[in-house]
Amino acid sequence: MTLRTGSTTEESRAPAAVPPVRPAPKKKQKNFDGYWPWLFVLPTLLGVLGFYIWPIIQTGYLSFTETGPFGGEEFIGLDNYQTMLADGNVGQALINTLVYTVIVLAGIPIALLMANLVNQPGLKFASFYRVLFFMPYIAMPTAVALVWRMIYNGDFGILNWLLSLVGIDGPYWTSTPGFAIVSVGIVGMWASLGFGIIILGAALKNISPEYYEAAQLDGATKWKQFTAITVPLVTPSLFFVTIISVINGFQLFDLLYAIMGQYNPALVQSQSLVYIFYNQAFIQNDKGYAAAIGMLILVVIGIVTFFQFRMQKKWVNYV
Amino acid sequence: MRKLTRLAPLALVAALALTSCSAPAASDEAVTADSAASISYAIWDENQVPALEANIAAFNEIYPNIEVKIDITPWAQYFTKLQTQASGDTLPDVFWMNGPNFQLYAANDQLEPMTNVIDDGSVDPANYVEVLNDLYSYDDVQYGMPKDFDTVALWYNQAILTEAGVATPDDTWTWDDFHTAAKTVSDNLADQGIYGVATGLTGGQEGYYNTILQAGGSILSDDGTTSGYDDPKTIRGLQFWADLIADGSSPNLQQLSDTPHNAWFTSSKTAFFWSGTWSVAELAAASNTLDLNVAPLPQDEKQATVIHGLANVVSANSANKGAAQAFQAYLGSEEAQTLQAEMGAANPAFIGAGQAFLDSVDHFDLQVFIDEADNYAYPFPVSKDTAAWTSIENELLPQAFSGARTVEDVADELATRMNEALAAE
Amino acid sequence: MSKESLSPAQQGANSVRTHLVLGIIGFVMVFPFIWQLVISLSTNDQVMSVPPTFWPGDLQWGNFVDVFTKLPFFDQFGVSVGITVIRVIGQVVLCSMAGYAFARMRFRGRGVFLAVILSILMVPPQVYLIPQFQIIQNLGLLNTFIGIALPGIFSAFGVFLMRQIFLGLPLELEEAARLDGANPFQIFYKIMLPLATPGISALVIITTLWSWNDLLWPLVVTTYAEKMPVSAGLATLAGSITTDYPVMMAASVLAMAPVLILFIILQRRVVEGLAFSGSK
Structure with missing residues (x-):
């Protein structure tokens, strides 16, 4: 409550359709915070360098070598990358990974709407609904995959049974190329909604009710309030959820494997980049080539993330 | 990336400080009843733990001070973990090995040869199915102690056969007899959604490896250097399955993916099921088990089945090699393998120790599996880098079985790419 | 439970339509778990059979006991x-x-x-x-x-x-x-x-x-x-050839429970705690 008293001039402008924008960083006004920041970041930085960056550098090096199955490598320059460019499976996997990521991203607006619904003031059973929505996020992939396989089963699944009631002859969801990656994407979306709802729900609670009250006085509809107040004010969290969803989407592996199963004729057309990495590194024992695919994943996500950060100035409003 | 390279030297220093290696000192002294050691034993099948614990208890009556700890890793992660451990020279002292991975580990000096235990008489290879000794030998040196074996036979559901008016299969059946029977079941019982046959077509062990051999073809040349997929007889062995799917005698590949082949059979949705010794426990527990039995595979040019089995191997870097080899040898003993069979864990590789396996399910004619092994079993095809070409099989063959391309066309591409992979070994 | 104390907006929040929408979405989200619970009380044969059995009839509570003997x-x-x-x-x-x-x-x-x-x-x-x-x-x-x-x-x-x-x-x-x-x-x-x-x-x-x-x-x-x-x-618990799915599901239900409880406790803090950090 103390916060509410510390009002600023900006506050009196509420409710603005676009919330107050953070003042531009005061560049001229020096000044570094001395050694303090290093105390804060050094432990993390050292751990990250030792446990993560070093492996990435090693992987980068391996991608220019041909490796023996149990170590020992020979420098071969760009050969692995040339093989990769010529490998149709890699291109297909990149497309599949993108399709999956887009489907998971499509879950973000749904998560926002659901978070909005469940965060309405005075809603009864709100915590109950929140727990329901969150449950898929707790799920262990191997356990839910079995259930989803039963739902998707082309001959005996309930999804096709429901469709047959309305006269639609459903496909073999998980074993038809094209359908398969979409089916996996829907499970991915289902599993990650809970994450979006938590983060976005927290952000929603940050919005002062005064904005809405004022908007109501102006006669704004619920939808107008949602688009003009809610969405702009949660953009930092939306930005965060988007970045994380893209990164997680690109790491599709367990879920694909668990849902499609090992006897799937569509597996080759439906594999993801990480799937190819895993297959090359641990099944085919070609760690050099696998490393090149690992670097491809890093570069693709890196580029996408870089542009997201560049673009954020256009749509993300920090308070 | 510019950002990363600037940090590289720092990370290098940090990592070098961390990667100071400590090589384990190998102790090769002879093991006696008093030897004390602790060894690890890595396996992947949780169901076999009780039998293996009984083995360990019996082993400890001879070597009371050698502690054996079981390290269980699920099948899906087993070889990933082994590779990670091999990269740090910390392979388990004793571990399970399968055919497709064996040569990779043997050729790269990860496994301890059995030469000394064979020379000193603690193991006599003549006691084991010969094909399995060969499977676990590399450059004429044996590394693996055969543990158990699988052959493939024709499981059938008598109730469905009777209802469809089809005779019970026997050892005179040809491919034509089989195909006619399967088609008849699919036609007569279509209204119940029952098909003739289901088998696993990802990996050849259950299905197409057997028919390729029966047709007189081969998957891999005897010296392991060239593909057999361009042989017309091999193509005939593949065509067999494409035909069964094409005329509806078998569910198609998508149906076999959505509902695995064993589920079709245990749900009484197919009359026949090509599968191996490993299915005995599952089929004995199925609700329709009393309708089920097993017969020899049908024949074409000849009778044939692939045979495969697991082996126990010792790590070349084991710190307790003596104790590990003593345990490896013990696991191959008649006593240990009989116990495995009695506890229903596996069909033993020790010739003659399988009686308990035969007695394990009264209403199955399990002698079929032993007879096949004795008379017309062919080794599971493996090379130094088996995974490289089995993944090509799994990529291409679905196109043949689904009818998307002709079998000849697919087999031709498979042979070419497989030969490239073999040349790269 | 006096409705008069609620503002019009708050009453709107509890309309039948809102609860219907939330209920349906909630059911879709939670349906796989209900099925998972059912599987954990079935026999493996029932799980492996097609078409699926939605209710096992005889509930196999022993699957939960097996978790403790197998692991x-x-x-x-x-x-x-x-x-x-x-x-x-x-x-x-x-x-x-x-x-x-x-x-x-x-x-x-x-x-x-x-x-x-x-x-x-x-x-x-x-x-x-x-x-x-x-x-x-x-x-x-x-x-x-x-x-x-x-x-x-x-x-x-x-x-x-x-x-x-x-x-x-x-x-x-x-x-x-x-x-x-x-x-x-x-x-x-x-x-x-x-x-x-x-x-x-x-x-x-x-x-x-x-x-x-x-x-x-x-x-x-x-x-x-x-x-x-x-x-x-x-x-x-996942075998190389066959898996005892009911026991695996029972173990997974047991494993999930503590995290679910933690969430039920913490979700109030996440949400209510945020009221203090009003960003205006």
Whole structure:
């Protein structure tokens, strides 16, 4: 409550359709915070360098070598990358990974709407609904995959049974190329909604009710309030959820494997980049080539993330 | 990336400080009843733990001070973990090995040869199915102690056969007899959604490896250097399955993916099921088990089945090699393998120790599996880098079985790419 | 329960339509778990048969008993709790400090270091497997709590989350404290950290979940069943040929329960706690 008293001039402008924008960083006004920041970041930085960056550098090096199955490598320059460019499976996997990521991203607006619904003031059973929505996020992939396989089963699944009631002859969801990656994407979306709802729900609670009250006085509809107040004010969290969803989407592996199963004729057309990495590194024992695919994943996500950060100035409003 | 390279030297220093290696000192002294050691034993099948614990208890009556700890890793992660451990020279002292991975580990000096235990008489290879000794030998040196074996036979559901008016299969059946029977079941019982046959077509062990051999073809040349997929007889062995799917005698590949082949059979949705010794426990527990039995595979040019089995191997870097080899040898003993069979864990590789396996399910004619092994079993095809070409099989063959391309066309591409992979070994 | 005390907006919140929509979505979200529960009380034969049986008839409570005979469940539960506590505490301390520095402090190379830390999120975890294993092995930490937990206390995700949280907090209080002569650590610890409680709760939930379900890494750095966490133990129930699905599902239900309870407790804090950090 103390916060509410510390009002600023900006506050009196509420409710603005676009919330107050953070003042531009005061560049001229020096000044570094001395050694303090290093105390804060050094432990993390050292751990990250030792446990993560070093492996990435090693992987980068391996991608220019041909490796023996149990170590020992020979420098071969760009050969692995040339093989990769010529490998149709890699291109297909990149497309599949993108399709999956887009489907998971499509879950973000749904998560926002659901978070909005469940965060309405005075809603009864709100915590109950929140727990329901969150449950898929707790799920262990191997356990839910079995259930989803039963739902998707082309001959005996309930999804096709429901469709047959309305006269639609459903496909073999998980074993038809094209359908398969979409089916996996829907499970991915289902599993990650809970994450979006938590983060976005927290952000929603940050919005002062005064904005809405004022908007109501102006006669704004619920939808107008949602688009003009809610969405702009949660953009930092939306930005965060988007970045994380893209990164997680690109790491599709367990879920694909668990849902499609090992006897799937569509597996080759439906594999993801990480799937190819895993297959090359641990099944085919070609760690050099696998490393090149690992670097491809890093570069693709890196580029996408870089542009997201560049673009954020256009749509993300920090308070 | 510019950002990363600037940090590289720092990370290098940090990592070098961390990667100071400590090589384990190998102790090769002879093991006696008093030897004390602790060894690890890595396996992947949780169901076999009780039998293996009984083995360990019996082993400890001879070597009371050698502690054996079981390290269980699920099948899906087993070889990933082994590779990670091999990269740090910390392979388990004793571990399970399968055919497709064996040569990779043997050729790269990860496994301890059995030469000394064979020379000193603690193991006599003549006691084991010969094909399995060969499977676990590399450059004429044996590394693996055969543990158990699988052959493939024709499981059938008598109730469905009777209802469809089809005779019970026997050892005179040809491919034509089989195909006619399967088609008849699919036609007569279509209204119940029952098909003739289901088998696993990802990996050849259950299905197409057997028919390729029966047709007189081969998957891999005897010296392991060239593909057999361009042989017309091999193509005939593949065509067999494409035909069964094409005329509806078998569910198609998508149906076999959505509902695995064993589920079709245990749900009484197919009359026949090509599968191996490993299915005995599952089929004995199925609700329709009393309708089920097993017969020899049908024949074409000849009778044939692939045979495969697991082996126990010792790590070349084991710190307790003596104790590990003593345990490896013990696991191959008649006593240990009989116990495995009695506890229903596996069909033993020790010739003659399988009686308990035969007695394990009264209403199955399990002698079929032993007879096949004795008379017309062919080794599971493996090379130094088996995974490289089995993944090509799994990529291409679905196109043949689904009818998307002709079998000849697919087999031709498979042979070419497989030969490239073999040349790269 | 007096309706008069609710504002019109609040009454709208409880319309039949709202509850219908929420109920339907909630059912869709939770349906797979209901089925999972049903499977955990079925026989394996029922699970493997087609068409599926939706109700097993005779409930197989023995599947839950089997979990305890097939797995050293209590040992594994202890390991799961141990590594999760280490990771959660480690991440809360390290990530909130680093996140705060990246959000509010000025220092040379800030952008570069943030990019470096974020870059580790972009590589699939499988890439780290062998190098991290070798580090843990060389530190002599195989088969230990610390060995399983150590790499996971450093989290790029957590740093990024906390940075975003701190970026969303008002500047004024900090400036006031600075004028009062508080040092940066005091400002962080006494003023900003309490404000970030809802974000920390979210971090606790997410880290707990990730740690609880983490599979490949613990499998590789542990050797014996009683040293494994529950997630890895569960996976060992999956056979190479056949799997006893009901027992696996029962184990998974048991494994999920504590996390669900933690969420039920914490979700109030996440949501209600946030009311204090009104951003206006």
